[in-house]
Amino acid sequence: MKLSDKFQILYYNTSMDYELFKNTIQNANKILIISHVNPDGDTLGSMSALYQVILNNFNIQKDCIDMVYNGIIPEIYKFIPYLELAQTPDMHKDKQYDLVISVDIAAKDRMGDSLPLFENIDIRMNIDHHKTNNNFGTINFVRADACSCGEVLLDIFNALKFKVDKKTACALYAAILTDTGGFRYENTTAQTLLKASELISLGANPAEICRYCYESKPRNMVLLHANCMINAEFSADNKIAGICITNKDMEKFHATNDYTEGLVEELRRIKTTEVSFVIKEVDENTSKVSLRSKNTDVSLIAQVFGGGGHTFAAGCTIRKPLNIAKDKLVEEIKKVLG
Ligand SMILES: [Mn+2]
Numbered sequence: 001m002k003l004s005d006k007f008q009i010l011y012y013n014t015s016m017d018y019e020l021f022k023n024t025i026q027n028a029n030k031i032l033i034i035s036h037v038n039p040d041g042d043t044l045g046s047m048s049a050l051y052q053v054i055l056n057n058f059n060i061q062k063d064c065i066d067m068v069y070n071g072i073i074p075e076i077y078k079f080i081p082y083l084e085l086a087q088t089p090d091m092h093k094d095k096q097y098d099l100v101i102s103v104d105i106a107a108k109d110r111m112g113d114s115l116p117l118f119e120n121i122d123i124r125m126n127i128d129h130h131k132t133n134n135n136f137g138t139i140n141f142v143r144a145d146a147c148s149c150g151e152v153l154l155d156i157f158n159a160l161k162f163k164v165d166k167k168t169a170c171a172l173y174a175a176i177l178t179d180t181g182g183f184r185y186e187n188t189t190a191q192t193l194l195k196a197s198e199l200i201s202l203g204a205n206p207a208e209i210c211r212y213c214y215e216s217k218p219r220n221m222v223l224l225h226a227n228c229m230i231n232a233e234f235s236a237d238n239k240i241a242g243i244c245i246t247n248k249d250m251e252k253f254h255a256t257n258d259y260t261e262g263l264v265e266e267l268r269r270i271k272t273t274e275v276s277f278v279i280k281e282v283d284e285n286t287s288k289v290s291l292r293s294k295n296t297d298v299s300l301i302a303q304v305f306g307g308g309g310h311t312f313a314a315g316c317t318i319r320k321p322l323n324i325a326k327d328k329l330v331e332e333i334k335k336v337l338g
Contacts, residue, residue, distance in 0.1 A: 018159040024123060024139060025054060028099035030064050032092065032121065036105045037070040037112035038257055041077055041178025041213060043104035044069070046127070046149040048080045048171035049164075050103060053153075057162045068092060070112035074258035079212045080174055081167040089113040099123045102137065104149035104175075106130035106308050109317075127152055132299055132308030147187035150175025154195055166203030173204035178213055181265065186312060224253040225263055228278075238272035240333050244326055245280045264290045275301075275333050279318075279326050287318045287325035291333075301332050 025031065033050055035043035047067050054065055067086035077083065090113070100121040105111060105128060111118055118124060126137030129152055131144035146152045150172045157164055164172070176196055180188045183196070200206055228243045235242075243263060253259065260278060267276035275293045282288050289305070291298040291314045299314040305328075307316020318325035 018156055020139060021125075021141065021156055022160055024099060024125065025058055025060075028060075028123070030095070030097045030099070031060070032066050032068060032095075032097040032100045032117065034068045034089075034100060034102050034105070034111060034114045034118060035070070035086075036102075036110040038261075039069050039071065039073055039077070040104075040261070041080075042148045042150055042175040044073065044077050044080050044083060045171040045173075045175030045178070046103035046153055047086065048082050049150065049153055049157075049168050049175070050101060050127075051082055051085075052168040052171065053157055053162050053164065056165065056168070057160075066092060066095070066097075068114050068117070070114055072256050072258055074256075074261065075218060076213055076216050077174070079209075080171050089117055092117055097121045099125065101125040101127060103127050103153075104129070106133050108136050109306075127156075130309060131311070132303065132314075147185075147189065147192045148175050148179035150179070151192065151195055154199070164199075164202055169199040169202035169204040170209065173199040173206070174209055174213065177206075177209060182210070182214065187310075218259070220253045220255060221259040224249070224255050224259050225266065227253070228260075228263055229266070232267060234272075235330060236274075236334055236337055238270075239274040239337055240277075240330060241267040241270055241273045241275075242277045242279065242326065242330065243267065244322055245278065246322065247281050247283075260290075264292045268292045268294065274337065277329060277333070279322065279329060281322045282317070284321055285319060287320060287322050288315070289318060289325070289329060290315045296336055298336075301329075301336055304332050305329075 033047050035047045051067055054060055068089055069086045073083055100118050108115055124137040126140045127149060128142045129146040129149050133142045135142060141152060143152050154172050232241055232243050264276050264278040267273060275296050278290045280288045291302055293312050297311045299309050299311055302308050302314035302316040305316040305318050309315055
């Protein structure tokens with residue numbers, strides 16, 4: 001019997017029906033977990049934790065569950081357990097799965113080359129915490145109140161009394177730590193810290209994980225950041241702070257895509273900054289944007305260009321050359337700032 005025949009309720013939106021989570025996995029024969037493009041600590045930590053919990057709590061063989069990533073796994077996240085087993089989407093295109101689970105993926109366009117895989121699988125579970133997530137799965141666990149996808153997962157695991165071992169705790173701690181910016185952002189709640197505490201009790205080592213995530217940058221990444229900072233542009237009384245990055249800049253520092261991570265937050269640190277952005281040349285007609293703010297809802301700005309995200313952290317892709325895209329973006333930011 002096909003998994004989809006067992007589950008009559010398609011497009012079921014829930015954040016609390018934990019039994020459905022359990023039953024769906026229990027009845028699946030072959031499971032694929034996918035993470036988003038330009039993977040961060042939350043999507044990778046969540047993927048690793050889910051992989052481990054399924055293997056440790058269900059009667060499922062190792063060869064019946066796969067993990068997929070898009071692009072490059074940043075060096076700093078390679079300490080997350082079992083990521084060495086994750087593969088790129090092309091390795092999976094001929095395999096048959098009956099359940100796919102996306103973690104930390106706000107919208108289908110964040111799946112990159114995994115999208116065809118995702119769309120071809122009968123039961124599609126969407127586990128996420130972005131408020132702009134439109135419940136694109138057939139089963140959805142989307143909770144905008146959670147700081148990270150890792151937190152959504154930990155709540156599910158606890159509700160179902162699943163075993164969370166040391167390695168799983170390490171992956172979940174990395175997810176929560178990085179998505180809260182080291183427990184500094186607005187999404188850090190009493191619940192977040194309780195859960196972090198619980199994960200430390202379960203064996204996650206906070207100092208070690210912090211060292212991997214924040215004290216292990218490649219040298220050229222720091223040099224690229226310095227170069228970008230020197231060329232930062234300010235407007236609207238310094239309320240807007242932005243950086244343009246060309247492919248030439250990236251080549252100069254032998255940078256991989258993940259090297260720009262953290263730049264947009266660095267710009268926001270300036271006292272006068274209200275909205276910060278980094279806009280990156282993808283090709284001559286495509287530019288990729290990251291937005292951050294202190295009080296402004298930047299998900300609204302991202303949505304103007306078909307993107308999305310959180311209130312204070314969002315992103316989009318603009319199908320225009322870098323300089324034109326930047327002007328359009330600044331125009332939209334100014335509108336929102338009033
Ligand atoms: Mn996240």
